[in-house]
Amino acid sequence: MTTEEDGWKVGVLFAHEGVTRLIERSQYRGVLLAINEINEAGGVLGRKLKPVIHDPRSITSEYGRLAQKLILEDRVNVIFGCYTSSARKEVLPIVERHNALFFYSTLYEGFEYSPNVLYGGAIPNQNSVPLARYLLNNYGPRFYFIGSDYIYPRESNRVMRNILREGGGEVVGERYLPLVTDASAIANVLEDVREIQPDVIFSTMVGQGSIDLHRCFAEAGFDSKTMPIGSLTTNEAEIAVMGPEVSAGHIVSAPYFQSVESAANRGFLDRYEKIYGSYQDVTSCAEAAYTQVHLFAQALQTTQKLSTDMLREAILGSVYDAPQGLVRIDPDNGHAYLQSRIAMVNEKGHFRIKCESIRPIKPDPYLVHPQFNDWSLKMREPRTSS
Incomplete structure (x- = not known):
């Protein structure tokens, strides 16, 4: 060839x-x-x-x-x-x-x-399960799902709903927006969030939609200290565009962050x-x-x-x-x-790792063994973080 x-x-x-x-x-x-x-x-x-x-x-x-x-x-x-x-x-x-x-x-x-x-x-046993556990323990059981309208967000939310059910959480709202959307549509969804008052927003918005969601969240006057956006998809490239004034306090689960x-x-x-x-x-x-x-x-x-x-x-x-x-x-x-890590965006717009797995996590693509209740035994404070 x-x-x-x-x-x-x-x-x-x-x-x-x-x-x-x-x-x-x-x-x-x-x-x-x-x-x-x-x-x-x-x-x-x-x-x-x-x-x-x-x-x-x-x-x-x-x-x-x-x-x-x-x-x-x-x-x-x-x-x-x-x-x-x-x-x-x-x-x-x-x-x-x-x-x-x-x-x-x-x-x-x-x-x-x-x-x-x-x-x-x-995959979900390496990111969704630990994120759900962290958010339930630190913020509360009521989750509102906001996602882009394609395969990954809908399937990811289906899995997260089952994980939350096992951990005692509940989904109090679920909305999807086109991949190419505008701020006014996001603002309308956030008005529903304001009325329902969940403990956490779980976002599967991607690309520009993720950036716009975080910007609209800040413009609406919500406080990430009491109701953060938790995500598996938000990343450093998007945070760099948002700026720390928009992104600080929000939480992501991923195997890697620049601050490792x-x-x-x-x-x-x-x-x-x-x-x-x-x-x-x-x-x-x-x-x-x-x-x-x-x-x-x-x-x-x-x-x-x-x-x-x-x-x-x-x-x-x-x-x-x-x-x-x-x-x-x-x-x-x-x-x-893969490694499993939970990080929060700090006031400088950098991910600060809050906890990480003790060792790489075996992939379980069909989530046969979610082991939700064992995650506290598998996570630790990072040795150092930025």
Whole structure:
């Protein structure tokens, strides 16, 4: 599929335009940073990784079309890409039909398995369960759901509703807005929030919608100290756009934050800043994308060829010392053992880690063992935090 002159071709499929451009740009940069590191170190078996890049522009149907173009026209059988679950669902049948390998680096709702996908983002037992426990313990049982109207928010909220039921919480409101929406629609939802007075808003708004929700929350005069927005999707790239006056006090669950204290993370952020001028937009999804490229390169070193079946076998069970900590690919389901962390945005607009898992959490994509009542035994105060 490639010649020595071509190097090892891999597809890169992230949006540079549209509603999810901020987060997908950080994932794109994470992939290119890892490729650059690998190539500067001599590549894999003396051959450089060669990215073949396409921009789906945040248009759901374009992800599937361009995945097929990568495979059939560009002759690529390894693809790194996508943010939303809707986009992943477009790519999934394409890679399965052509037996390509798809690296997906975004948190998602779980309840999926494909031998053609390596899942690098957090799933509900790694982020929803610990976030629910933290918010119930610290703020109260009454949750109001606000989400973007597509697969991930609706499925994530279905899972969170079940988790809350197990923990003694309840959902007192649930509203969905289009991916492309306006502040007036969000303001109308927040008027309903004002009337119902929940203890917590659980947001699955993404991209610009997440930014607008936080801005409207502040403009409406709500206090994050008494009723925070808890989220799995809000990230550093969005916080940088919002500013601390809007984002302070809100809470996120993710495997990685820029404030993780480790030599691996400091080196990662320094190299990112050297190439892109700043690491302000580095997100958990960017860190996962970066890590997946290194896991792929390790596997390619073993297989010595771009065979989907051989690469899959080499990646399953493999380990990489990522910026978040050790990441291992579960040989049972192709998902990743990940750290679990809860963080709050401080007055400077930075995530301060409040608690973290003692060790990486085994992925349970079908939430067979939610273990809600055991999470207090698995979380600890971070050794250091910013």
